[in-house]
Every structure is written in structure tokens, then in C-alpha cells.
Amino acid sequence: MVFLLGASGQSIYPVVPIRDGIVFPQTENFLVFGRPKSINALNVSLKKDKLVVILLQKNKDQDDPKKEDLYSVGVLAKIEKTATGERGELNALIKGIEKVKVIEYIKEDSYFEAKVEKIEEKVVEDEETEAMVRHISSQIKKMINLGKAIDFIFLMNILNITNNLSFSYQVAAILDLKPFERQLLLEENDLKKRLSKEVEFVNRELKILELEQTINSKTQKKFEEGVKETFLREKMRTIEEELGEKGEGKEVDEYRQKIKKAKMPKEVEEKALKELKRLSQMSQFNPEASYIRTYLDWLVELPWSVSSPNNVDLKQAEKILNEDHYGLKKIKERILEYLAVMKLRSLRLKEEEEKEEKTKNEAKNEKGTEEKKEKKEKKSPTILCFVGPPGVGKTSLGRSIARALGRKFVKMSLGGIRDEAEIRGHRRTYVGALPGRIIQGIKQAGTKNPVFMLDEIDKVGRDYRGDPSAALLEALDPEQNHAFSDHYLEVDFDLSEVFFITTANILDTIPEALLDRLEIIHFPGYTEDEKFHIAKKHLIPKQKEAHHLLDNQAEITDEAIRVIIRRYTREAGVRELERQIATIFRKIAREIVEGKITKKTVDVADLSSYLGPYKYSSQMIEDKNRIGIATGLAWTQAGGDILFIEVAVMPGKGGLTLTGQLGEVMKESCQAALSYIRSRFDLFGLKKNFFNSIDIHVHVPEGAVPKDGPSAGIAITTAMVSSLTKIPVKKEVAMTGEITLRGRVLEIGGVKEKVIAAHRAGIKTVIMPKENKKDLEDIPDYVLKDLNFHFVTHMDEVWPVALAFTKKKTLPFLSMIQGKPASAFLHLKKEKEEELKN
Numbered sequence: 001m002v003f004l005l006g007a008s009g010q011s012i013y014p015v016v017p018i019r020d021g022i023v024f025p026q027t028e029n030f031l032v033f034g035r036p037k038s039i040n041a042l043n044v045s046l047k048k049d050k051l052v053v054i055l056l057q058k059n060k061d062q063d064d065p066k067k068e069d070l071y072s073v074g075v076l077a078k079i080e081k082t083a084t085g086e087r088g089e090l091n092a093l094i095k096g097i098e099k100v101k102v103i104e105y106i107k108e109d110s111y112f113e114a115k116v117e118k119i120e121e122k123v124v125e126d127e128e129t130e131a132m133v134r135h136i137s138s139q140i141k142k143m144i145n146l147g148k149a150i151d152f153i154f155l156m157n158i159l160n161i162t163n164n165l166s167f168s169y170q171v172a173a174i175l176d177l178k179p180f181e182r183q184l185l186l187e188e189n190d191l192k193k194r195l196s197k198e199v200e201f202v203n204r205e206l207k208i209l210e211l212e213q214t215i216n217s218k219t220q221k222k223f224e225e226g227v228k229e230t231f232l233r234e235k236m237r238t239i240e241e242e243l244g245e246k247g248e249g250k251e252v253d254e255y256r257q258k259i260k261k262a263k264m265p266k267e268v269e270e271k272a273l274k275e276l277k278r279l280s281q282m283s284q285f286n287p288e289a290s291y292i293r294t295y296l297d298w299l300v301e302l303p304w305s306v307s308s309p310n311n312v313d314l315k316q317a318e319k320i321l322n323e324d325h326y327g328l329k330k331i332k333e334r335i336l337e338y339l340a341v342m343k344l345r346s347l348r349l350k351e352e353e354e355k356e357e358k359t360k361n362e363a364k365n366e367k368g369t370e371e372k373k374e375k376k377e378k379k380s381p382t383i384l385c386f387v388g389p390p391g392v393g394k395t396s397l398g399r400s401i402a403r404a405l406g407r408k409f410v411k412m413s414l415g416g417i418r419d420e421a422e423i424r425g426h427r428r429t430y431v432g433a434l435p436g437r438i439i440q441g442i443k444q445a446g447t448k449n450p451v452f453m454l455d456e457i458d459k460v461g462r463d464y465r466g467d468p469s470a471a472l473l474e475a476l477d478p479e480q481n482h483a484f485s486d487h488y489l490e491v492d493f494d495l496s497e498v499f500f501i502t503t504a505n506i507l508d509t510i511p512e513a514l515l516d517r518l519e520i521i522h523f524p525g526y527t528e529d530e531k532f533h534i535a536k537k538h539l540i541p542k543q544k545e546a547h548h549l550l551d552n553q554a555e556i557t558d559e560a561i562r563v564i565i566r567r568y569t570r571e572a573g574v575r576e577l578e579r580q581i582a583t584i585f586r587k588i589a590r591e592i593v594e595g596k597i598t599k600k601t602v603d604v605a606d607l608s609s610y611l612g613p614y615k616y617s618s619q620m621i622e623d624k625n626r627i628g629i630a631t632g633l634a635w636t637q638a639g640g641d642i643l644f645i646e647v648a649v650m651p652g653k654g655g656l657t658l659t660g661q662l663g664e665v666m667k668e669s670c671q672a673a674l675s676y677i678r679s680r681f682d683l684f685g686l687k688k689n690f691f692n693s694i695d696i697h698v699h700v701p702e703g704a705v706p707k708d709g710p711s712a713g714i715a716i717t718t719a720m721v722s723s724l725t726k727i728p729v730k731k732e733v734a735m736t737g738e739i740t741l742r743g744r745v746l747e748i749g750g751v752k753e754k755v756i757a758a759h760r761a762g763i764k765t766v767i768m769p770k771e772n773k774k775d776l777e778d779i780p781d782y783v784l785k786d787l788n789f790h791f792v793t794h795m796d797e798v799w800p801v802a803l804a805f806t807k808k809k810t811l812p813f814l815s816m817i818q819g820k821p822a823s824a825f826l827h828l829k830k831e832k833e834e835e836l837k838n
Helices: 036-047 127-145 152-160 164-174 179-187 191-217 225-243 250-262 266-281 288-301 314-324 329-358 363-377 394-405 437-445 468-475 528-546 558-568 575-593 604-611 664-679 713-725 751-760 770-778 822-837
Strands: 012-018 028-033 051-056 073-084 090-107 112-118 383-387 409-413 451-455 499-504 518-522 554-556 600-602 629-636 639-651 656-659 694-699 733-735 765-769 788-792
Touching: 012 036, 012 090, 028 036, 036 051, 036 073, 036 090, 036 112, 051 090, 051 179, 073 112, 073 179, 127 152, 127 164, 127 191, 152 164, 164 179, 164 191, 179 191, 191 225, 250 266, 250 288, 266 288, 288 437, 314 329, 314 394, 329 383, 329 394, 329 518, 383 394, 394 409, 394 451, 394 499, 409 437, 437 451, 528 554, 528 558, 528 575, 528 751, 554 558, 554 575, 558 575, 558 604, 575 600, 575 604, 600 604, 629 713, 629 751, 639 713, 639 751, 656 664, 664 713, 694 713, 713 733, 751 765, 751 770, 765 770, 770 788
Parallel strands: 012 051, 383 499, 383 518, 409 451, 451 499, 554 600, 629 733, 656 694, 733 765, 765 788
Antiparallel strands: 012 112, 028 090, 051 073, 073 090, 090 112, 629 639, 639 694
């Protein structure tokens, strides 16, 4: 940069502020000056060298701008001609010379005077520059044809100028630009960049001129609908502003009515009105307008004040639950207890509301009452979690609860969700943002108190996008969910009236913090008898209707249903059972249509032709007492089953082989059983070092099926003792229980399923831990009356019941107590232990 030198050799010039016009270098403009400071500056310049610096105001409405209200970049201009007007204003023809920048202000009382320096331009003459110049020239000719008014001198200058820098300034002078856009072009020192901006401005102005011609003449029929509407809206807005009117438009009025009708909380309504104001002031060219419309649509469509009647009729609820589901007695009782609490809660809240309504005398008291009411309303019952294997009716029970309450039902599957935004929503800064699935479900329900089922909560994942289970903590916490925060809504939504129910197959994968907020209700799975009644009362009528069969056209005998359950399905629920019944009815329907039959009653003999050969073997007891084979009881997700523990002893070097795809816990049970036997070798009539010369092989058949758990400890130990002592195990005895190294028998789980499996297999006697005696309450009476139970606390109580002693084959100290109760054996056992100790 170099300092400018005037005729007097000084770099200080008078400064004249202008409101909304700019004189570009190498252009002329006729300006009118009326403010005292401007006239004083011009008079000083006229007395010297007629040079003056023209600067644009930042705010055109300021009558007396200060130096900080002026842009620092302006134009050094020469006053060509002046004339005084009738009111004392000064009319002047100003010619721009070059761009300057203010270094400092020397004077600013009666007029501005400043020291300035010249700004050098960066001029690059290349093919791109020439192309932009030609494009602008072409567009200006089109603008003139469309009616743009351009001074003839300017037009001739533009068309005849060969200097691209001068061409750029002439174009900037004739464009219809806002003051800050003119200043933007003036401050651009790179010719190529300035031409690029001028191309944008020229194209925009040409587009507007074309649109104006279209509106005025109404001859163009296929004009872009969006741009036309936008232009009309902008034009209407401008006209209303000029007339001093504040019409909001039809769209804004509609939104305002919807906001009022939604009866939102006060803070939500304020947020909605704030966004509506932004929309009303926003240009239609702004893409954010569509985002605001979508946001407002979500706010007005959410059920802020809409709720289903809270009418809880326990008798009707019990009737509906029994109609929809067979069995599940304890689960139904727990749900009815839950509904009873809801009933009392609603009654108490109603009484409190009536009481508070009477005390609203003053605004202050009214405010306090509302706050108190709000605080009490936020307390809600705990969240239920149905846990059980697939197909046992967890989801359908949720639907039945909704029907019993007369509420809407919403189901949201959480399986595979890994993004926290699926729960809390995306922030509105993202393109395509939406609320989370909880808020979407509430909108889908149309009420603020639906029955909301979060299915498969145990299958929620996590990755770099966040932990969805953490986002669920707030929604499922009765102390917090009255103000659930969704990232998209940016306002709180009250979830305290939502009846949340979650479902899971297992609890191990549910985070502890989330599990702590849930009340667990276990679904143990259906027994064979329950499956039979479900098939008779629900599945068969349902499938008849689905296949359009009349009641007398297709029947399945009771025995055939039981065989289907035993030999064609192996599950805790009834989904596969329903599929098998559907297969039978589908084949019957085809036979009826083909005219082969008119009706059919399916019995056991027909099952192979309709369903094929048996898919599963029926585990039944052995045909006779055998050495080294004990019958254990197992729990599976498909219910209970019996399993055979086989032990073989062979010459060897003290090895223990375990096969049958056993899990780690079951392998440890085998090792514990062997250690127990070795520690009491003399009581079993074995040599002290008997294990050094043999190998023991433990096998559990059906090797393709994984097996694990400690409850087979009794059966494993019994089978080992039988194999080592050559005493057979009674075929009609089944056993379950965990053992310790001292032979104590510990409590196990899955008693109901195991006992029913034993009954189904023809077992007569069941040995189980004494601590599990309480679990027999859940077992049907028809099962209990057919079984003989022995509850034990130690393995020494097992031998008299499990082993088939003979005169030749008995344990050394059991010969005296054969056929006597276990208590007598315990007495002898203690005497034997004392003898060994001495």
C-alpha cells in the first residue's frame, strides 16, 4: 500500500458519509447531500482540490453517524459539478477515482476528516475472467430486454469498455443491490472473486425480472411453482410492511389455532409460539422454514391433554385376562393387584383435585395448589417386566391389559437397537431429524396414557453411537419420567401416566441400573396340560376361523393334541403348536376343496400323514433297573425334561472323561461328585486307592444338545456310586439337586417344569432338596397325587431311596436299614463317622 497524495501533497481528505449508495471507482453518480456535516465537508473540499472520501454508513437510519458507524473502506472521489437546491441541499456529480482505506480520523466535530491510504487491486487476466465478463455482458442485455432501466452512458461504458477492472466497477454500479452487498463488492480486492460475486447477483436479478414479467403478463404457464410462490409471498410481505400492516398469512393463522387447540403446557406453548414467530419472519427461500413446519406439526399433533378414561373395573379386567389366556394364575393375580393400586391412586388424585379446587381463592394460593397437585401426580406405579421364554404370551398379555383398561396399546420392539437417538430422538440440527420412538409411539396412540410395551428389552445393544439402555433409564423411572426430555422436541413430555410394560427372555443382558427400575414377573412356560387346554380353547378355534373351516368340518381328538404337544413340539410357549395345528387344517381344507372329504376328525393314527414322522422322541423311564444309569431332571426354555446320566468304569490310570456337550458348571458337578465318593470310599466298600487303577466315563445322551447347571449333582453321584458298587438304580426314581464336597444337597430352580416332566415320563418317585418343598405349591394337583416325593438334605438320605439293594448287593453299613426310613440311616451314619474318627 502507498499513501495517496492530493494536489496539495497531503493524504488527509474530508469524509462524507452516505446512507445507501456507493460511488465505485471509475464511475459517476449524482448524489444529494443535506446533512450539515456532509455539506461542510464538501465545501472544504471545493475550496481545496475537490477531492473527498465517500464512506457508507453501517446503519442507514442514523442521521448523525459516528466514526465507528462507518465502514473503513471507501472511495476517493472528485466533485465534478455542484448545485444548491431550494432547501439548502447540495446536489453534486461525483466521480470515483480509486479505493481507499481510512487509517485514522483527524477531525470529527463539524465534519469528518481522515488520513487514508490507497488499496491495491489484484488483477488476473485469464480465460476464466474473460468468460465471466462475457457472461455478465450477455445477462445484462437480457435484463435490458426484460425492462431493466439503465442509464445510457452506463450502458455504453459497459458495452465498450475493454478494461476488465473498470467493467467490474461499472457493473457493480448498475446492479440492484442492498447497501451491504455493494460494500461487499467494494471491499473485494481480487478482480476474479468480485466478478464471480457479480455473476451471482446478475443471475439473481435476471431471475427476478423474468418472474416479474411472468406475473405481469401471465403468459408463462409452466414456471417453477415453488419459486413463484416464494416471490409472491415476499412481495406480499413487502407490501404489507409498506402499508404498516402485520398480516401473518393463512399458514401462520392455522398453526396458531392448532397450538391453542392442543392445550399444551405453558412452557411448551411458549416454545411453539416462538418457533411460529420465526417462521412468520423467515424468507421462503430459507430451507429452514420446512424444518420449522415439521417441528410445529409434531408439537401440535402430540396428545398433550388427550387421555383415555381411567376406568379400572377389576372384575371386568379379570374376565378379559381369563378369556384371552389360560393358566398363568399367579401372573394374573399380580396384574390385578397392580390395577387395584392404579384404581386407588386415581381415586385419591380425584379427591385431592376436588379439594384443591375449592381452595382456589387467590392467585398466589392457586399457584401453590397447582404446584402441589403437579408434584403428587408425578408419582406412578413401578414398571412391569415380563420375563420368560418365547411364545408364552408376554406380548399378548400386554394387549389384554390394554383392553381391560380401555386404553390404546403401543408396541415398540427394542431388539437390535444400538443408537441412543432411537430412544431420545435426533437434534434438529440434523437433516431428516425426528423424535425418538417413545414420542413417536405416544403420537401414534393419540393419548398420553396408553399401555406402552417395550418388547425384547434384553436385546438392546450398544456401540459408538451411544447406549440406548441408558436413555431408557429416564423413561422407565417413575421419579423422573414426568419430564422426559426428547432431543428433537427440546421440551419435556409427561410420561408419568403411561402404563409401561417391558418384556425379556433373560435378565442377564439387562444393565443393572435399568433392571433396578423394573418389577420382574416371571413367565415359567406352559405345562403340557396348560398347552392342551390352550389348544382346545384358543388355538384350534382361531385356526379354524383363519382357514374358513366350520366347526363340524375339522376336529382333532384330545389324544392327538397331546401327541402333537409331546412328539411334534418342544417349546415353552405354543407358537410351534399353533403352526402344527395350522398345517393340519390347511391340508384338511385342500381335501375338502378337492372333494375328497366333507369333514375330518384327526386322531393319533392320522398325524403321520398330516405332520410326517415324529420330530422328537418321548423320554420315558428305563424298562428295568440298571447299574450306572440314573434319571435326572432338567429345565429347558421349552419346559422340563428327564435326562439319563450314564457312568462306565473301566481299567485305567485314574482318568475322568466327560461327554455329552456338558457345560462348565456341569463338569464341575461331576468332579465334585467324584471327590465326594473318594473322600468316603470306605462307606461305599471301596479300596482307599481304588481310583488309581480305573477310569470313569460320564456321558449324558443327546450329545448335540448343550447341557449345563448344577442340579444334576445328585443324579451324577448316584450313577457313579451305582457303577462303582455294582448296585442298580431304581428305574422309577428321578432326582434333582446340587451337591457339595461334603455331600450336602442344595436348593435348585425350575421345580415345576421338572416335576411335570417326571410325571409325563412315568416316574413314580422324585428326590429333591428339602428347601424346594415350598415350590410344590405351583404344581397341579393331578401331578402331585401320582408322585411320591422324598426331600433330602444330604446324599446319605438318597441311597435308601435311589438304589435297588439286594441281600448280596448293598453298601457295607446299609444292610441293617434296608426298607427303614432315612432317619434311621442318619443315626447309623453318625455312629459310623464317630467310629472312623476314633
